[in-house]
Amino acid sequence: MLHRTYVLTMLIAHSFMWIDCASKESSENPIAPIEQEGVVEFAPRTYASNCASCHGVDVRAFADRKNWIHGSDKDSLIFVISKGLVDKGMPAFEGVYSQEEIASLADYILEAKEQVGTYAFEDKFDDKAQFLDNGVTYELELVTDAVNIPWGIAQSNDGTLFITDRDGTLTMRSKNGSIEEITGVPSVREKGQGGLLDVSLDPDFDKNQHIYLSYSKYNPKNKEEGTTAVFKGRLEGNRIVDGRDIWVALPYYATQYHFGSRLLWDKDGLLYVSIGDRGKRDINPQDLGLYPGKIHRINSDGSIPSDNPFVGKEGVVASIYSYGHRNPQGLAYDRQNDVIYENEHGPRGGDEINIIEPGRNYGWPVISYGINYNGTVFTTKTAEEGMEQPLHYWVPAIGVCGMAYVDSDRYPEWKGQLMSGSLKYQYLNLTRILDDGMVEETKLFPKIGRLRSILQGTDGYLYIGVEDPGRVYRILRK
Ligand code: HEC
Structure with a gap:
């Protein structure tokens, strides 16, 4: 009986279509x-x-x-x-x-x-509603629903949006709303969590039209295996030409999950690539000789920046920038202060937000705030010398995905805050880091669907990609 009352409370809360909970509550089940x-x-x-x-x-x-x-x-x-x-x-x-x-x-x-089919969708998300946060009204503008799993979003200076669909399609949506599929995309291993993942444009895209994709690549020698790779090509009209892989994470595995992967540029034009532990937690994240469970940093041609933290160390993959990661699903950049933020999936409990610094060890699986999915414990440690603490973590896990650092003038009230999506509880999480290091959270757009991707575009607008059914929205402040 107890949770019947609870469901009712949630529905009432929902019918007002807004949530303003600047509390530190960790996300209990909304349903x-x-x-x-x-x-x-x-x-x-x-x-x-x-x-x-x-x-x-x-x-x-x-x-x-x-x-x-x-x-x-x-x-x-x-x-x-x-x-x-x-x-x-x-x-x-x-x-x-x-x-x-x-x-x-x-x-x-x-x-x-x-x-199924008999229950009423009484709590269906209403994307025409107005949403309030701290007295400010926000609305959603549908950019496209011609997507299935909008994994990554990028925007060029002329306002064109590039959207990856995990099934392997890349679409281009021009400012006037026309949608075109882009050809020349690599063939992806669309299995489990894999497929076409993130998309990013060269910092000099206006001049060179270079476009980058992260994706799950088949092992050319064994179709049963795959890994995460970064592909680079040049956009000519609606096709990618001169495409090639500039970075491939080795080794290949048969597992179909924890691919990462996000792409992010810093102000020096270096490209960060995240990759998960590929489900081999005891092998990969702590071994600097293997790619998975790391955040890597490369030049735009795939070569290694000479000041990478492990350059010149024997037996170490030189593209590694930080390690001990489980499955990083969000990277965001505070350009003004040159700070890289990351979010990653914990196991059962223990999703994290981290500040990424060169050469640091983020602890997985030696330390964690989570436990195994089946309820068994794999580590009792949440801290260890030489291992970084998260800036914030969620127990239970929210299925954190996508990330943006807001510094756009279009959202004065959100400036300096981090946006993360929740796949599991289906909302947009706003994380405000207070001066004393404490964290305040707000849940926006409750029940919007599995929130996969977030972009602060070149036009200053925030874009979010949602699944079930697939949509991309622009957030408007009224
Ligand atoms: C760590 C993530 C994870 C957890 C936790 C998990 N599952 Fe799964 N489960 C999967 C994946 C991945 C698949 C296969 C892909 C898919 O169908 O979604 C799957 C498949 C299944 C299937 C087969 C569906 C089919 O199409 O045949 C069943 C049944 C299932 N899970 C039940 C459960 C139950 C019950 C629990 C809890 C006791 C559970 N799962 C916990 C990830 C998980």
Whole structure:
């Protein structure tokens, strides 16, 4: 009964369409799990705490999938939950839960499946609404809905937007609203979390038309494997010419998750590339001889800047700028103060915001505020000498994704703040770092959908990319 009341409260809050919570609350479930007759309490509670971070807080949305990888009958569900789908990033829960408990999770999903289509979308996001934050009204302007998973967004000085779709398409939206697909994009390994990832334009794009893409690349020698690579080409009309990979993270792995990856330029024209641990947490992030679990820094031709922190050290990948990262999904730059911000996914709990400095170790998996998805503990340490503390962390994890540092005059009230998306709870997170190091958070646009990408464009507007269904919005301050 308790959380029925809670659901109601949330719906009321939502009907006002705005949230002004400058509190330090960590994100509790905006939608509590539904209660069902005949299903023991265990399943909804376990789903909310152990499955929702990857499958979404509303189990009905999970059960609504059209193509089940493994079949949607009870035996198939029990099999997958027990054994996991290791290469895809689905953990095995056998040994963590009893057979009865796993069966009750399967029942819970099956019952939700029966409800799909019958439940009212009473809490659907209204993108025509006005949103208030600290007395200021904001509106969303739909830029395009001709996208599926808008992973990355970039903008040239003439206002043209470039949007990657994880399925492998790159589109160009001109200022007058016309949309064109760009050809000459590399073929991507669109599996699991992989595909076409970020897009970025050369700081001298007006002169050289160079465009950069990060993507999941097939191992040319073994199609079962992939890794993150950075591709560079020149835009000619609506096609990319002279395209080539300027940087490839080695080695290739069969795993289909934790690719990173964001692209960011600093004021000296150096390019930062993030890559996750590729699901090999005990091998990669702490080993400076391997690429994954790092933030790298390269020149625009892929060569190594001579003042990179590990240049000249034997056995070390010279493009490494910082290490001990799990899966960095956001990079943002405060140009005026030359500060690089990063956000990354923790495991169950422990999403982080970090300030990235050269040569530093951010601790994964030696220190973490999270635990394994299946509830087991892999480290009891949250701090260690020689390892950086996050500026901020979230428990439970919000599924942090995309990032921008706001310094545009278009949003005076947000200046100096960080924007991060929440995939899991589906809102835009505004993080204000106070003088005493404390952090204040505001949740904007609740229930907007899985928020994947954020850009402060060359025109000073903020753009956000959302999934399910795919949309890109421009944020307008009224
Ligand atoms: C770390 C992320 C993660 C967690 C935590 C997680 N899963 Fe998964 N799960 C995945 C991925 C990735 C897949 C495969 C890709 C997909 O279908 O989304 C998957 C697939 C599944 C499938 C198979 C779906 C199909 O199409 O056949 C089921 C069933 C499932 N998960 C149930 C659960 C349950 C129940 C829990 C909690 C006890 C859970 N998962 C926790 C990531 C996760």
